Amino acid sequence: MNKNFSWFNLTSIxxxxxxxxxxxxxxxxxxxxxxxxxxxxxxxxxxxxxxxxQNQALKDAAWVTIRVGLLSAxxxxxxxxxxxxxxxxxxxxxxxxxxxGMIFAPLVMPEVIIGLSLLLLFVAMGLDRGxxxxxxxxxxxxxxxxxxxxxxxxxxxDKSVEExxxxxxxxxxxxxxxxxxxxxxxxxxxxxLLSFTLSLDDLVISSFATGPGAxxxxxxIYSQVRLGxxxxxxxxxxxxxxxxxxxxxxxxxxxxxxxxxAERERRKAFGATG
Amino acid sequence: MSTKTHGLGRWYVIAxxxxxxxxxxxxxxxxVFKLSLSDVATAIPPYVPTFSWSTGIGAFISQLDFENYxxxxxxxxxxxxxxxxxxxxxISTFLTLLVAYPMAYGMARAPRSWQPTLMMLVxxxxxxxxxxxxxxxxxxxxxxxxxxxxxxxxGLISEPLQIMNTTTAVYIGIVYSYxxxxxxxxxxxxxxxxxxxxxxxxDLGSRPWRAFWQVTFPLSLPGVFAGCLLVFIPAVGEFxxxxxxxxxxxxMIGKTLWNEFFxxxxxxxxxxxxxxxxxxxxxxxxxxxxxxxxxxEGGR
Numbered sequence: 001m002n003k004n005f006s007w008f009n010l011t012s013i014x015x016x017x018x019x020x021x022x023x024x025x026x027x028x029x030x031x032x033x034x035x036x037x038x039x040x041x042x043x044x045x046x047x048x049x050x051x052x053x054q055n056q057a058l059k060d061a062a063w064v065t066i067r068v069g070l071l072s073a074x075x076x077x078x079x080x081x082x083x084x085x086x087x088x089x090x091x092x093x094x095x096x097x098x099x100x101g102m103i104f105a106p107l108v109m110p111e112v113i114i115g116l117s118l119l120l121l122f123v124a125m126g127l128d129r130g131x132x133x134x135x136x137x138x139x140x141x142x143x144x145x146x147x148x149x150x151x152x153x154x155x156x157x158d159k160s161v162e163e164x165x166x167x168x169x170x171x172x173x174x175x176x177x178x179x180x181x182x183x184x185x186x187x188x189x190x191x192x193l194l195s196f197t198l199s200l201d202d203l204v205i206s207s208f209a210t211g212p213g214a215x216x217x218x219x220x221i222y223s224q225v226r227l228g229x230x231x232x233x234x235x236x237x238x239x240x241x242x243x244x245x246x247x248x249x250x251x252x253x254x255x256x257x258x259x260x261x262a263e264r265e266r267r268k269a270f271g272a273t274g
Numbered sequence: 275m276s277t278k279t280h281g282l283g284r285w286y287v288i289a290x291x292x293x294x295x296x297x298x299x300x301x302x303x304x305x306v307f308k309l310s311l312s313d314v315a316t317a318i319p320p321y322v323p324t325f326s327w328s329t330g331i332g333a334f335i336s337q338l339d340f341e342n343y344x345x346x347x348x349x350x351x352x353x354x355x356x357x358x359x360x361x362x363x364x365i366s367t368f369l370t371l372l373v374a375y376p377m378a379y380g381m382a383r384a385p386r387s388w389q390p391t392l393m394m395l396v397x398x399x400x401x402x403x404x405x406x407x408x409x410x411x412x413x414x415x416x417x418x419x420x421x422x423x424x425x426x427x428x429g430l431i432s433e434p435l436q437i438m439n440t441t442t443a444v445y446i447g448i449v450y451s452y453x454x455x456x457x458x459x460x461x462x463x464x465x466x467x468x469x470x471x472x473x474x475x476x477d478l479g480s481r482p483w484r485a486f487w488q489v490t491f492p493l494s495l496p497g498v499f500a501g502c503l504l505v506f507i508p509a510v511g512e513f514x515x516x517x518x519x520x521x522x523x524x525x526m527i528g529k530t531l532w533n534e535f536f537x538x539x540x541x542x543x544x545x546x547x548x549x550x551x552x553x554x555x556x557x558x559x560x561x562x563x564x565x566x567x568x569x570x571e572g573g574r
Contacts, residue, residue, distance in 0.1 A: 009383050012376030013392070019373070020399050020453065023410035026420060030413070083291035090284055095292070102295040104563050108504065110511020110555070112528045113548045116535060117302030120545070124305050140298040143291065194401075201403045204513055208535075218405050225409050225518060237406040244401045252394060 024241060031234035048235040055232065058220055062236075064131065065200055065217040072138035073196035079139065080146025080191055081184075085176075087147065088154040089162075106144040114141055115208030122209065129211030137209035138202065142195035149194060153187035154180075186255045193251055197244060303552070310342055310545035342546035352530065352547065356554060359527040362441065362516075363509035366448035370456045370505050371498065373449055378460035378497075379490075382467075393461070400454040408447055408518050415443050415519070439521030447515040452508070456501035463497030464490070496565070503562040507555055527551055 031049075035042030052058065083103055106114060118137045119129075127133055161183070165175045181188070203218040210216070217236075224233055346352040381392045399407065414420045417434035425431045437443050467490060475485040513528035520526070527547065535544040 006383075008376075009380035013380040013384065016373065016377035016380075016453075016457075017395060019450070020396070023407060023414060023450070024399060024402065026413065027406065027410045079291045079294055082287050086288045086291060090288060093288060098300075099288075099292055099295070100567070101563055102299050103291075104566050105559060106299060108507040108559055108562055110508055110513075110528055110551065112511050112513050112531045113306075113552060114299075116531065116544060116548050117306045118298065120305045120309055120541075121298065121302040136298065140294070143294070147291070197401050201405070203405055204532075218403065221403075221405055221409070222514075225405070225412070233406075233409060237403065237409065240406065241402050245398070248394070248398060248401060 027234055028238045028241065031231065031238040033231065033234075036231060048231040049239075052232050052235045052239075057215075058217070058232070058236065061215045061217045061220040064134075064214050068131065068135050068138055068206075068216065069196045069199040072135045072142060072199050073192050075135075075139045076143040076195040076199075077146050077188060077192040080143040080148075080195070081150050081188055083143065083147035084150035084154055085180075087151050089159070103144050103147050106141045107148065111202075111204035112208075115205040118205065119208040129209065130213040133209045133211070134206050134214060134216065137205050138195075138199040141202075141205060142198050145198060146191035146195050149191040150184060150187050153184045157183050186258055189251060189254070193247060200240070306545045306548055309542055310549045311339055312542045312545075313339070313341075342543050343550070345543070346546055346550060351525075352527075355525045355527045355530045356550070358525045359510050359512075360554070362444060362448075362524070362526060363506050363512075366445045366452075366509055367502050367506040369445060370449045370452055371502060374453055374456035374460055374501065375498075378457045378464055381457070381461050382464035389465075396454050396457050396461075404451060405514060407451060408514060411443070411447055411450065411519060412438065415446070438519065441520060441524045443519035443521075444516050444524050444526075447519045448505075448509050448512065451515065452505040455504040459500040459504065460494065460497040463494045463500075467493045496569075500562075500565050500569075503558055503565065507558050507562065510555060511551055 030041070032044050032046060033041055034045035034047070083099075087100060087103065115137070118133075118140065122129055122133045122136075162175055162179055165179045166172065170178065201218060202216075203222050206216045207219055207222075210219070221233055221236065224230055377396075381389065381396075384392055412419075415435075416422075416438040417436065419438070421437070422431070422434045425435070437446070471489055471493075472485055475489045476482070480488065511528040511531075512526060513532050516524050516526040516529050517532070520529075528551075531544050531547045531551070534540050534547060
């Protein structure tokens with residue numbers, strides 16, 4: 001099949017990835033720029049990083065964002081995994097169409113609509129808006145992404161493994177924790193990472209869900225970008241890009257090691273019988 | 275099908291995500307709808323409810339008031355914002371397809387050992403902040419930005435380019451940010467195509483280009499369809515991209531809703547804008563869901 005991998009394919013991939021990565025690379029390079037002008041190179045400097053470290057408002061916003069992210073990603077992964085099991089394993093039940101509709105709709109629903117509707121709910125419930133309402137909002141939209149990620153993995157693996165465990169007398173809960181969960185673990189981890197990143201990244205829904213008390217990092221960045229570009233934003237962007245890249249490399253390393261191990265064990269098993 | 279997960283345990287598994295979504299996803303829409311029928315007021319919260327349980331449902335129905343809707347349909351500003359959002363989303367979806375298709379095709383034809391890495395490279399920008407990626411484009415597109423500097427050095431232009439604050443910048447922003455959403459379903463359906471089919475077409479005398487149009491492209495249509503929906507639907511309601519890259523001539527409904535809500539503090543009108551936007555998007559959203567359903571059942 002690789003004979004079709006022609007110069008045309010190579011060019012389209014190269015140009016495509018150049019388009020995807022050049023903006024990000026420029027941002028990273030110019031975060032180390034001495035000059036205040038974002039596009040004029042005036043020598044290497046880390047001064048925007050140190051001025052970032054002294055910016056208390058940004059640090060507070062980052063801390064709020066991380067707390068919201070950790071909490072909402074964890075709850076969203078649990079709910080999303082349950083939702084994925086419901087979609088793939090539970091079989092038909094009443095209201096299933098509505099359920100799968102509610103899982104898939106938030107993936108494409110414009111954020112302004114989700115944000116507005118959640119805000120009106122919080123007002124109707126009389127909740128004080130701030131940290132907790134942002135967290136509730138983030139759980140709601142990220143759990144749907146988590147569900148989709150876990151669901152894809154659940155579909156792939158053989159249900160008979162679970163059935164065998166239950167035939168051998170394991171309770172459904174035991175089966176889940178000892179058979180199903182270890183198999184779907186990589187997808188649960190990536191569901192958590194995805195939820196966490198989406199939460200870190202969200203501007204629109206947070207802006208609706210928050211009150212005067214809690215400002216997230218994207219809200220802070222957004223207001224600074226609107227006021228005019230400051231090189232500090234380049235620095236904070238680079239830090240965020242770095243965190244995400246390291247996290248993803250770790251995740252793919254862990255997943256690769258797991259699949260390698262599974263492969264080795266499979267070979268060993270075959271070697272033993274053969 | 276799964277006879278073993280009967281009874282109470284099964285119910286618990288369903289209940290938690292189900293109730294959560296009912297409370298935090300479905301009920302809020304009813305509240306939006308209810309509020310869209312209310313009047314604006316200078317109070318906290320800034321609206322007068324036209325329905326309360328104490329007066330009963332009869333009084334509510336007799337008082338139903340669609341003035342926010344008649345206002346929206348009577349004002350060309352809003353109608354134009356809807357139309358121009360649909361147009362911008364449609365054009366940028368098409369442009370995204372044009373950029374994504376050759377990439378997805380190249381990835382699907384790349385050596386097997388490269389493919390996981392290429393996939394990862396497509397997903398990686400998606401994991402980096404959306405806002406930051408849009409911000410990076412401001413530095414590229416503004417008159418004294420990288421693009422102008424680069425083209426001037428090459429001697430291709432002598433005047434700074436005016437792309438920033440135009441609809442072109444919005445197209446670039448949408449294509450850039452939504453590219454992974456288009457590539458992934460395209461790649462998934464292109465990768466599934468059996469290369470033997472293409473070889474057969476070529477053995478039967480078909481030229482590569484014709485083989486592509488008559489074999490590969492039709493087989494990739496599910497991916498094209500899924501990718502287009504994944505880009506089109508959120509693009510219609512996009513707020514950040516038109517706000518940061520677009521100018522005053524770029525009219526988009528997501529931005530209108532945001533302004534109505536945060537600047538004019540007219541919550542009922544913002545709700546009515548949201549209800550109509552939702553109605554506009556119902557058809558593509560239902561199509562998307564059906565597509566997912568088919569894919570899920572096919573995957574079993």
